Amino acid sequence: MPRVVGSLLLVVAAGVSSIGATGPAPGPAPARPLDQVVPAPERVRPGGSPYTLTPATRILADGASRADTREAARIGSYLAGLLRPSTGYALPVGEPKGDRNARDGIRLRLGTGDRNLGTEGYRLESGRHGVTITAREPAGLFHGVQTLRQLLPAPVEKRSTQRVRWTVAGGTITDTPRFAYRGAMLDVSRHFLTVDQVKLYIDQLALYKINTLHLHLSDDQGWRIAVDSWPRLATYGGSTQVGGGPGGYYTKAQYRDLVAYATSRHLEVIPEIDMPGHTNAALASYAELNCDGVAPPLYTGTAVGFSSLCVPKEVTYDFVDDVVRELAALTPGRYLHIGGDEAHATSHADYVAFMDRAQAVVAKYGKTVAGWHQITGATPAAGAVAQYWGYDATGSAERAQVAAAAKKGTRLVLSPADRVYLDMKYDRSTPLGQSWAGYTEVDRSYDWDPGTYLAGAGVPESAVLGIEAPLWTETIATSDQMEYMAFPRLLGVAELGWSPAASHDWDTYKLRLAAQGPRMTALGIDYYRSPLVPWPAG
Structure with a gap:
């Protein structure tokens, strides 16, 4: 379109x-009530x-x-x-x-x-x-x-x-907002998304008062940001994507442009370089980052957990220092995300040792560490942010680990996969997306409370910095596909992050959501017409 x-x-x-x-304009029509937004x-x-x-x-x-x-x-x-x-x-x-x-x-x-x-x-x-x-x-x-x-x-x-x-x-x-952090994550690694595609998403986020854009810039399938000191990361590691294809990467000028555009819409950009796992694109680009000194081939599949930086090698930390230094210089925001999830190919001892050193590098360049909640299995740095992506059925031991870190000052951003992962299918007939966390219809993505979600594990609302909706792109390559998976679920996430808990009610929300249908249509947003929502006819 x-x-x-x-x-x-x-x-x-x-x-x-x-x-x-x-x-002449038509005659008077009822104005939209002030609370119907x-x-x-x-x-x-x-x-x-x-x-x-x-x-x-x-x-x-x-x-x-x-x-x-x-x-x-x-x-x-x-x-x-x-x-x-x-x-x-x-x-x-x-x-x-x-x-x-x-x-x-x-x-x-x-x-x-x-x-x-x-x-x-x-x-x-x-x-x-x-x-x-x-x-x-x-x-x-x-x-x-x-x-x-x-x-x-x-x-x-x-x-x-x-x-x-x-x-x-x-x-x-x-x-005023309930939570300070109201975010959306965009995975540009599995499928590369152009500057214009990201800008379009930024404008859509801004309409619903989202204030953070988390960019997943590296993974096994592609490295998406230019690094002068390690140029093959982008030129070679960024040359493909899931299923093959040309891939792509952002030059430093393009990344600065994206950050400035987001800033003009009052969104803070948080860049992520996932480490020590999810690193095949980097390992393929530089053989010395591998423990055996042999670069693996580029990867275009979707399996996870097989790659790891070589933790004992000192060159690994030269790499981390250079990448963090250059990315921090490009990013005016407070945070730098270092991933840390699904590091199955890294021993626990090596994982802890790596996280200790990587977090120190982030602090060295004036940024606050963010990472997926697995970083709570190491020793989170003072002020660190852990992004929780477990779901309703996540085991008590894992939740207890996150709660223990929260009690020591680690702040939490909640992204439960079976609630707000926007790449999850709505139902079994959804043509895009995945279902490993289950099906997530519009009511399920809305009908939960971030303030009490981890209360059973002992996490108080005061430890919750906010909420973020990730959009992973293993099956998504175009703006229409992004919109179909993100909208209308993203609106519910925005409301959970902004509005008072007492206002959260599915039966009244779905009516306000339905009224957004004509607006999304006017904006050209190719949204999912959930049968649970009474969308206006026409």
């Missing part, structure tokens, strides 16, 4: 006006007159400082880029200073408001004269803009002028 990469949305089309409309807002107070956008609507950027005003204007330009194509309105972006009608239109206020809004919260107030979004930090203002998008009719997402009355219901939303 035709696609518009999200970077085009930032174009400022100041010359656009309502001239492109094909007639995803994720569900924390507090909603409906009431008062609605606001309707017109050809005279302006976007007014206001800040507590000049820097805040500039950032509010940047977010305002992003919003205008979203709204201009469908409304046909000019939507000029400016400051309210000296404007006699400054209260009319869409006002973005940054650096002021309730301290309880924190770094990502916002307040949205809608009335007869306009919509005001207030936040203390840019991320909160950006999230408020995403809520405004959802309060407007779904055709607002289309890229051509629509004959629609653009009305926002009256009232106030005050909204």
Whole structure:
């Protein structure tokens, strides 16, 4: 289907006006209630007159400082880029200073408001004269803009002028997230995904207030990031993928571009280099990383657990140091993920020894270690983040190991495979995906509580940093395939991460989810029409 990469949305089309409309907008229609968005807002107070956008609507950027005003204007330009194509309105972006009608239109206020809004919260107030979004930090203002998008009719997402009355219901939303970490992981190793494909996914994540993009950059089937000190990692190790094919890798300039694009959408990028297992692409590229000094052939299958860096060799740590140093320099975010899962070809003693040294390298270059929850079988570094991917049937011993680390300060990101692994089939008829963790319909991915998921093992909610939905790509190679597996389950993950636990209810959520169907269609998202959801006809 035709696609518009999200970077085009930032174009400022100041010359656009309502001239492109094909007639007057339809008469009044019921505005979407303020609480009918995803994720569900924390507090909603409906009431008062609605606001309707017109050809005279302006976007007014206001800040507590000049820097805040500039950032509010940047977010305002992003919003205008979203709204201009469908409304046909000019939507000029400016400051309210000296404007006699400054209260009319869409006002973005940054650096002021309730301290309880924190770094990502916002307040949205809608009335007869306009919509005001207030936040203390840019991320909160950006999230408020995403809520405004959802309060407007779904055709607002289309890229051509629509004959629609653009009305926002009256009232106030005050909204902050439950968890600080709300993530999605994209496996670009099993099948390489282009910069434009990743950017498109970033835009889709941003709409639902996801704030972290975890990029799985290396595995047995492909190495996807250029490393100057070890160039064959990308040029040779990145030359294939599952099932064969050309593979690919990101140059440093492309990776920086991806990180900057994610940052503009208030997503933090966490790069992952999986070690000491899942390393065949590296072992094939450099013979000296193998204990026997012999490079194995490139690998295009899907089996796991057969590869390992040579832990006793000192060159292994030269490799780790170089890769981490170069990747850390490219990545402004706080974390660097070192994998650590399914290291079946590494003895336990070697695994512990390797993790001790690899974690020290990450700290040396100013990053916080993240890893799959198997790192709790070693000695997690102070402040480390363990990503739990066990499932409901995971044994008590493994859960106890994770709980013991949490009690010593290791923070947890929850990614239970039978709940939020987006590559799991919906049911046995799903044409894509895998089923080793079972089938995961839309209700199952939503109907659990991250705060209490590991409570039986002794993990309190305070140890849970957040939630992440991984999308592994053994069977996935195109954006349409990604969307079919991710949507609509990703919306439920976003809500579990953002909304208060008391608001989680499948029966009411599925109605709000159904209302997102026309929006996803307008965006060109090829989502799975779950029979459990009462999607609108047509």
